[in-house]
Amino acid sequence: MFFASDNSGPVHPKIMQRMMEANSGYAMPYGKDEIMEEVREGIRKTFEAPNAAVYLVATGTAANSLALACYTQPWQTIFCAQYSHIEEDECNAPEFYAGGAKLTLIPTDNKMTPEGLAAAIARRPADNVHMAQAGPVSITQVTEFGSVHSLQELRALTAIAKDAGLPVHLDGARFANAAVALDCTAAEMTWKSGVDVVSFGGTKNGCMGVEAVVFFDEAEAWEFELRRKRGAHLFSKHRYLSAQMAGYLQDDLWREMARSANAACARLAAGLRANGAEMIHEPQANMIFARFPRSVHQQLHASGAKYYVLDGDVALVDGDEMLAARLVCDWSMTDALIDQFLSHF
Missing domain, CATH: 3.40.640.10 (Type I PLP-dependent aspartate aminotransferase-like (Major domain))
Structure with a gap:
């Protein structure tokens, strides 16, 4: 992930x-x-x-x-x-x-x-x-x-x-x-x-x-x-x-790979929205900026997920606080990995 x-x-x-x-x-x-x-x-x-x-x-x-x-x-x-x-x-x-x-x-x-x-x-x-x-x-x-x-x-x-x-x-x-x-x-x-x-x-x-x-x-x-x-x-x-x-x-391999990355990002964005994440900016390509609860960040980090948390300390106790994250999809990202990531919400 x-x-x-x-x-x-x-x-x-x-x-x-x-x-x-x-x-x-x-x-x-x-x-x-x-x-x-x-x-x-x-x-x-x-x-x-x-x-x-x-x-x-x-x-x-x-x-x-x-x-x-x-x-x-x-x-x-x-x-x-x-x-x-x-x-x-x-x-x-x-x-x-x-x-x-x-x-x-x-x-x-x-x-x-x-x-x-x-x-x-x-x-x-x-x-x-x-x-x-x-x-x-x-x-x-x-x-x-x-x-x-x-x-x-x-x-x-x-x-x-x-x-x-x-x-x-x-x-x-x-x-x-x-x-x-x-x-x-x-x-x-x-x-x-x-x-x-x-x-x-x-x-x-x-x-x-x-x-x-x-x-x-x-x-x-x-x-x-x-x-x-x-x-x-x-x-x-x-x-x-x-x-x-x-x-x-x-x-046109360059287009094929970008298409895959953008499609993976769209799938991830849809899943985040469905699970209550707040979009900071509307994702239009292969990058997402979103907020979701600290407790979810903690679960994801414990599972080995790698992404950037942009504000706040993931380790603090208040699990409800919304922390911002950046998530990027590349050409090789799979539906299975996206679904595994979303399963922690």
Whole structure:
């Protein structure tokens, strides 16, 4: 009963098989392997972007930070939601790789809003030498609270950014889960909605450790290559990144796994509701934030269930107090494990 993170699940056998196949003989290093050409063409086809520049790194932090650095001067600021992934979970890596550029946090309890973004940009006039200048906009999709920006919401945000002449980055660590939830294409959720660069996540969705950075404007490609190398994120044995991404793309496995994770989350959410749990945010992909009694948490912990309790001490005596939890489903989650978890309510 492991609901702590989709980072913690197993690698899909088809992806492992591609890695085993790559582990034979010799291949050119540093992204010159033949499999990378398959990946490049596969991502261009997936995103309907024949001229996109495509690169691989091993972590989401590297993907986001290096991509944003290509669009950010040290005297600029990156606009993001108050609870965005780059603010909450990356230990100032975006600021580090962007040479000290700051983050401007847009107040919200979940999704970034066009009104909030417009107001934040307006507070950064270009003629004020004393202030951080306006830089790129970064949108987390799926959000840190398990919500998904609709295509309409994405386009409203990118329209604000474009009116101000600012590029847009999409943090897609759970890109596949969002695309499945919206029943849209990769292109519709990115460049057709005004996104300039996306981190196309694989690690949380059945890969061992690989993320793609996709630039829809090739002008930033060479700078990214330099930043990736300078930042120590260019793998010499790159074929093992390529093999993962090739398996991920093959026959739309990335969608299949996200579909499984989202369906498991929906089953779990329905069971939690039926047992009186309070949803803190409406689950739209593969993450749930919910409150249920301490006594239930105690039973679950005693049974070996793994998930994050977000507030309060599970060990205290008051069994009726409602404690918040985060529960995440990955592609391998089974109905049997979900039902076992729910049996403790």
